[in-house]
Amino acid sequence: MNDKSNNEIVIEVRGLEKSFDNHRVLNGVEMDVRRGETLVIIGRSGCGKSVLLKHIIGLLSADRGTVSVEGRTLSKLTRKELYEVRLRFGMLFQNGALFDSLSVGENVGLALREHTRKKMAEINEIVARKLEQVGMGGMENKMPADLSGGMKKRVSLARAISLDPDFILFDEPTTGLDPITADAIDDLIVELGGHPSVTSIAVTHDMASAYKIADRIMMLHDGRVLVSGTPDQIRSSTDPIIHQFINGLATGPLKAI
Amino acid sequence: MFTLLAACGKMTLDFLEYVGGLFVMGWRIICALPSIFVSPRLTIDQMLQIGVNSFPLILLVSVFTGSVAAWQTAYQMVDFVPMRFLGVTVGKAVTIELAPVLTALVLAGRVGASIAAELGTMRVTEQIDALEAMAIDPVRYLVLPRVVAGIIMIPILSLFATVIAILGALVVSVSVVNISSEMFLNGVKRYFYISDLVAGQTKAAMFGLIISLIGCYQGFITSGGAEGVGKSTTRAVVVSAVLILIADFLIATLMFRMG
Incomplete structure (x- = not known):
């Protein structure tokens, strides 16, 4: 507050x-x-x-x-x-709504790939930073199906804030x-x-x-x-x-x- | 009486809503078309998924289609028509009708169902909403690549099916009907028109559009959890199969005018 x-x-x-x-x-x-x-x-x-x-x-x-x-x-x-x-806007959905065909890193980086002209290396760096921020550092290559409910929410949060x-x-x-x-x-x-x-x-x-x-x-x-x-x-x-x-x-x- | 009238009215409204929704989606696909060159990767992935991965199934189906076509035709021709016409009849039937239609019907089951189930699951788990919320147009990102892949790959699969079915027919003709392979192939060749092949593949492209568009649309309008996904999947297959047969008839009346 x-x-x-x-x-x-x-x-x-x-x-x-x-x-x-x-x-x-x-x-x-x-x-x-x-x-x-x-x-x-x-x-x-x-x-x-x-x-x-x-x-x-x-x-x-x-x-x-x-x-x-x-x-x-x-x-x-x-x-x-x-x-x-x-x-x-960034939105955190009730059950995370992570794209299950994409890895954690791809989920978080999707909006960056689609909406910015940033290079892959730069996007990867932002993704790593956002994941670090939600306590999921180094999990880029995991698939959403392998995550627990709380982890999904965290990744989803990182995705929601990817474009600041x-x-x-x-x-x-x-x-x-x-x-x-x-x-x-x-x-x-x-x-x-x-x-x-x-x-x-x-x-x-x-x-x-x-x-x-x-x-x-x-x-x-x-x-x-x-x-x-x-x-x-x-x-x-x-x-x-x-x-x-x-x-x-x-x-x-x-x-x- | 009133409830009957109300039910008819509701059915008509539902039908119009469905058709209207399809046209809206079709229009949005056309609007999104230029963006296909921006991210070709999405379309190539779908072409692999829809096309390349369907080859084994189509191979199996067309071998049997050709074999049965040869067998049945020979059975009907016995004592009436000389067997040198077997190649002609089977070749024509396979090229303009059997290969495109059976390929399409089998793929309505394999591809249409999988598209509807995948997008339906994405709808009920809010993944499509998530795309929207991220300002990524789901029609551009999900629908366009699937529809384009369908329109390109299903004619290719159908062409492949045509070749395999004729080979299947050849094997049966030689081994069971006991005519020489030259006689069979001469029959196929003599009345082979390139326009038939084009007509067959044009139909297949149309069927590709039907399968992928209905699959996507059905996925998009899914609601009600796992049960809803199941219903949508079934509906995608049924609606595509019916539309394929109707379109086949309409195209036949347009392309193969007699007299």
Whole structure:
């Protein structure tokens, strides 16, 4: 946590609605993200957190409402312009989403090969450095199938930051990991988000992780933003829904099953 | 009554959505076409995968196709048509029909299924989303190389199948039907038109497009985990096989006009 956040709003979500098979997942989400902050979106499984994240990078298109990145409305961009915006993003997917036909090194170096004119030697050097940064140094030649869940996430993280993005999106970065590995991933997120120009958005339902990495926490409930505040404000909230969620209680206003 | 109507309506909509999606993908492939020269490596890899690795299978299939064609034709000709016409009949059938169509149908199973399963798995494990998120166009990176490789390699495989099938037919004609190899080969040669060979390979190129495009499209629209991948794979094979036979008929009516 730090106060590097300034007031410049870089991501703006207005009245976002999205339905799948007549089931409305997002129902008018309003959200602002400021440059340099680390925003954590919490909420129950299936409440649309990942869907919201995919709208921010334009992987899904809204039924209604808009998403703007630095003033550019994604739905109005051509594919080429959208790709220009995406080049400034890095995304860590829930299960890593590593390309299984490529080695670890090729996975991390893919964006560099595709989008820069760097020489192979230079790319290899960057790949080695990024892998070192996530604690996976020297693993270039391993295949994704040979890695454990935590290692995949690390490699995926190295891939997400290969182009030194200004925005990093984390989709459930610690889900399915043991507590120690999860904490190590959290440390990495804090380290990456520590850079003043890097804006991060993480989606999680792991509260330990949320408290550790967030400058601001936002809770999504019933397809809308229920609350947004600093970790301390969330922790001391008296709202019964928030209280039940952050403390993981089976009884309360939210139905457990 | 209403539910029946609704079901018909849904089927029509689904069908239109499928066809529309195919055309959109086709258009995006055309737009991405110039980039094929930027990274030819991707296409060469697919040509190896789709083409070179299919040779043993096509060899096996075409030996038997030719042998059976010779055997069956001879059986039907006995007592009606002189055996010196065996080479003509088998040669024609293999060149314009059997080799391209059987090659395509077998490859719909081998290549179409593997493309759909691979891309389908990439879809459900978010690998295609990951490409998109990295600003790498999946149509350029995944679809274009496969479609181009399909259009180039399937005619080559079909040409190979034509040669092997005729050799297979020759062996059966000599050893079982008891005609001389000269008689058989003279028959093949006398009525051999290069235009037949071109027509056969044109069909094969069309089938190559169908197999690879349907495989890719089916992979891209996969949803629902491992079960979804299974369904997509099956569907890719069925849809390609049906389209191959329909396209074969349409091309036949265009290319081989009688009278």
